Amino acid sequence: MGWLLLVIARPLLGGRVRWWVLVDLLPPLVLVLVPFVLLVAGLVVEARRRGGRARERRWVMGLAAIGLIVAVPQSGLNLRALGPHEPPPSDALKVVSWDTLEWHQGNDADRFYRYLKQQKADVYLLQEYMEIGDGEPVPVDDGARLRAAFPGYHFASAGELLTVSRFPIKAQAVVKAPLPKPITSWDDYWNIRALRTDVVVGGSDISLYNVHLPDLFSLEESPFSVDFYRIVADLDRRRTAVLRALHTDIAGNHKPKLVAGEFNVVPGSGELRWLDGLTDAAHSSDSLYPVSFWVGKLQAWRLDWAFSGTGARIHRYRLTDPMGLSSHRAQEFRLSV
Incomplete structure (x- = not known):
């Protein structure tokens, strides 16, 4: 019972x-x-x-x-994996969304860029375009290296979110939410959690939402301490504010849309109600239990999500090996309108 x-x-x-x-x-x-x-x-x-x-x-x-x-x-069981999947049309875009885990900090930068280029994506939605300095997140400027690695691509960034597109970016805007002022040297890290870019593909606009929601809790505090629950409350306020703002922006946007990133939301959570009306990309996955995040050797959680709506469709969704560069698998799929 x-x-x-x-x-x-x-x-x-x-x-x-x-x-x-x-x-x-x-x-x-x-x-x-x-x-x-x-x-x-x-x-x-x-x-x-x-x-x-x-x-x-x-x-x-x-x-x-x-x-x-x-x-x-x-x-988190994906029973649709047992059924057939419609193949993507020949002109479908390849999209990769990935939480890079502090960009290439602590890793070989050349190897990091090789991994990105090997994806051969039309669009990259990247989170944690940042580093950690003195225990706090700090911005990183890899613009020259990015332009060299992806010639002809277009770039949009805000806070720690970076969108790289082979198609022209018509507009970009932060999905603003009423958030309390953080105590940090880089306010944008906390205040910018959803970046919308409208790209032009074949004469039509598609809205791409690059999302990274705050963590659920802090690993640095004991769950038996008062600070743990104080931080949980602050993160919860931020998550709810961002999800509400994202929901409002999506509801008022009648263009084909893709919403993807590191949501820090587990399957079945009530927080997914803010994304009602969108289609979960995992419906087109062959994996019976899609997992994007692990701790040690335990691979049990899906925290990274992708959704489509208003005529946009996702095909052949899969979570790919990050080759030791992150604790998050990259989301890879085809997108058609």
């Missing part, structure tokens, strides 16, 4: 109750594994007719079955 209440409450409280981020630390796949194991164990015992209390056992099995049904949409 407790587990059933958990999976029912999760989409209702996630993104609305600040301390719920602790629950969202749980790998989403566990949400289906627990009721699945309970259901299978109950079926085995029932089949062997062992022990009494059959009525109570069947009651538990029934609750486990309901919990399993409720949990599947929240688990």
Whole structure:
């Protein structure tokens, strides 16, 4: 009963109750594994007719079955991977969205740029175009190297967001949200979390939203400390403000659109309600359990997302190996209008 209440409450409280981020630390796949194991164990015992209390056992099995049904949409399982996928049209754009994890800081810069160029994308939506200096994020200017690596491409950047497009950029704008003033030497890092660029493809405009939402919590603080929850509250206010502003901008934008980046949102979270009406790119993936982020050797979370809307369609979505350059896989897919 407790587990059933958990999976029912999760989409209702996630993104609305600040301390719920602790629950969202749980790998989403566990949400289906627990009721699945309970259901299978109950079926085995029932089949062997062992022990009494059959009525109570069947009651538990029934609750486990309901919990399993409720949990599947929240688990990150992509059941559409089992079905056929429509091939992309020949003129579909190749798009790569990637959280670079502090650009090439700590890595071989030549190897980093080789990785980017090897993607051969028409559009790159890159997050964390920045470095860490004295424990704080600082801007980086790799403009000359970028122009040399991507001749003929067009660039738009704001804060730590960088969009690189083979197609002309008609307009760019920060999706502004009412945020509290941060205590930092680089305010744009905290204040700019969504960058919209309108590019011209074949005479038509397409809106590209490059997004990087704040973290759910701080790894530097103990969950048993007051500071941990103070930071959680501040990050939650920022995330909600950005998502609300993003939702408003998307609703008022009638152009074909792509929204992609590092959302720090897990499958089934209530925060995904702000993106209702858009189509999840994973629907066109062949992976039964798409995972974009890992800790150590545990690969269990999808924090990076891509969505399309208003006539734009995503094909052949996959999460590619970052070759040790980041803890986030790159999102790679084809986009057609």
